[in-house]
Structures are given as structure tokens and as C-alpha cells.
Amino acid sequence: MNAIFAAIFLLSAALFLVSDPDAFLAAMLDGGQRAAVLSLSLLTVYCVWLGFFKVLERSGLSEKFSRLLFPVTRRLFRSDDRSALSLAGANLSANFLGLPGAPTPLGIRATEAFLAKNNAYAADMLFVLNATSLQLIPTTVIALRLAAGSAAPADIFLPTLLATLVSTLAGALLVRLTADRRTRRAGGRTP
């Protein structure tokens, strides 16, 4: 990540220097402002979902629900950590339903729980699944199409769903295929 950050940052800064040095700081400040605005909107979204998840947890429903998903999540994440798997299962479900903002807090906690047990494979798998879109109904796109005056806004439902399936399966497969290679590398280089 440090290499990607350095490469993009240096190249962009050099381009600004050649073309428009005045715009450099403005662009960075714009990024900072986006971060501030986004954090505020994340805070509002987390207020709602973290409250919801706490009720779900205390009611005992999340326990029942995660037991239902256990056979799938255990194999998918190669883990036996019940609480981490429960968080990961809830994260995937929130993704499927397309609940805006809800998967993130669950995903963050599940990732922390997996990494606390040194299960980098599970953390990577969860990240890639989240980063390949799991949403069953593309609500944002349908709304945008409707706003743009589409005659059949929901028409892209099937191609989108199939393409989502392709990207998610490809992601899971790639994590699985590169996993052994990575554990060998990690064993040699990181503590």
C-alpha cells in the first residue's frame, strides 16, 4: 500500500508542477474536505446501524442467525472463531440486502477479530468479497437511471446480478489461489 500511495502521489504532484502548480494544494484540500464530509455522513449512518446491531445482538437473534450461516462461513473463511464468523456472516447478509452503510462496521470488527487470531486469509477473503460488490438489487443504479429518464430502469437487473456474480466468484477464487503463496511470503517477511 505504501508503494501504491507513494507512486500515485509523486506522479500526480509532478504533473501538477508541470501543468498547474496552483491547483495542487486545492486538490489536496478538496480530498481532505471529502474525508471530513464522508466521516460525518458515516457517523450518522453508524449511529443507526450500530444501535440496530446492538439490539440484534442482545435479542439473541444474531446468534441464531449466525448458527444458520455457520456451515457456509466456516468453510469460506477457514476459521472456527464463532464471534468473528458471526460478524462476517452479518456483514455478507447486509451486503446482499444492500443496506447502505450497514456492512462497514460489521466488516471492520470481523476483520479485527480475524486478524487477532492471525487469520489473514479470512481477513483478505472478507475484504475481497466486500470489494467486489455483493448487492442483489442495484438500487442506486436503478434510482439514477430513473432520474435520467430511463424507460426501463430495472432492465439492467439481470446483467448486473450476473456480472456481480462473476466478479465475486472471481475474487473468492483469486484469494484462494494466491493464499498459499502469500502465507509462504508472510512467513518469511512479516512478524
Add this chain to the structure above:
Amino acid sequence: MKWVPCIIPVLFLSLFLYAVVRRIRLYDCFTDGVKEAVPLVLSVFPYLAAMLILSALFEKSGLAAMVTHALTPCFRLLGIPPEISPLVLIKPFSGSGSTAILSELYAAYGPDSYIGRCASAAYGSSETVFYILAVYFAGQTHRRLFFPVLCALVANLLGVVAACLLCRVL
């Protein structure tokens, strides 16, 4: 698709009803959950800020346009129309940026054209990889994140290729 907006109210209604029946102290419980919101946002903020500053630089320096220009022939080989290659490239970096591009494509080609449908499916089947990376691996910077990022990017690209192909057939 009329039932889609009902998902969230139904979820809340059924859970809170169940909680009341189970005699759970709803107010105390809900506030306990909200308590975790501020620390969570604070913990991801530095990574989010760095990533968004980077994506602003990437877009506004013209680097994004140059990379798009360089990649367009490769994209064409994969069956991705050149019109949507900026969308494919910006999507991993910025949700708002890619939404803006999608709206522009709708305005230019119409949402029901091949380009419009293709862009819709490509947008809907991909994700903001670097944003999710920043948030999920906040504080895990000592790990090598190259492989998971590569897996996610390649998977997203395959999804877009599939989307372009499917829009031609379906």
C-alpha cells in the same frame, strides 16, 4: 421491485417488536450501540483522509485521464467500450466521482442505449476498492496488502468485462 423500499422498515419493525416481546431494554440497548459510532469513525479517519486526498490528486492532476488513455486499447480488447473506460478506472478510487461519470454518460448517450446499460451494469457490479481497503485494514499498514488489492481489482475488471458482454446479449 416495489417491495425493495420495504426491506429496511420491515427489518427494524420486526427486530424491535421481537426485542420488546423478549423484554429487552430497547432504549438502553440502542444507545449502547450508538456509543461505539464515534470511536469507530475516529479510528478509520486517518486512512480515509489519506485515501481521499490521493484520489483527488489522481483525478485532478490529469493522471487518471492519462492512465485511461493508455488503458483504452487494452479495455477495447476485453470488450469494454472506450466511452466507459473512465468509469471503470475511477470506480475503485471514488464513489462520488464514478457516480458523476455515470450521470454524464446517461446524459450523453441515454440510459437505455448500449453504452448506458453497459455503464449501469459495470457500475453496479463493481466497488470502491481503495475506500474499502482504507476502512477495513485501518491500522493494519504493516501487512502486505498488495495481493488482496490485486485480487479485488482483477475481480472487479472481470465483472465489468462480463457486464459489457451480458449487455450485448441480454
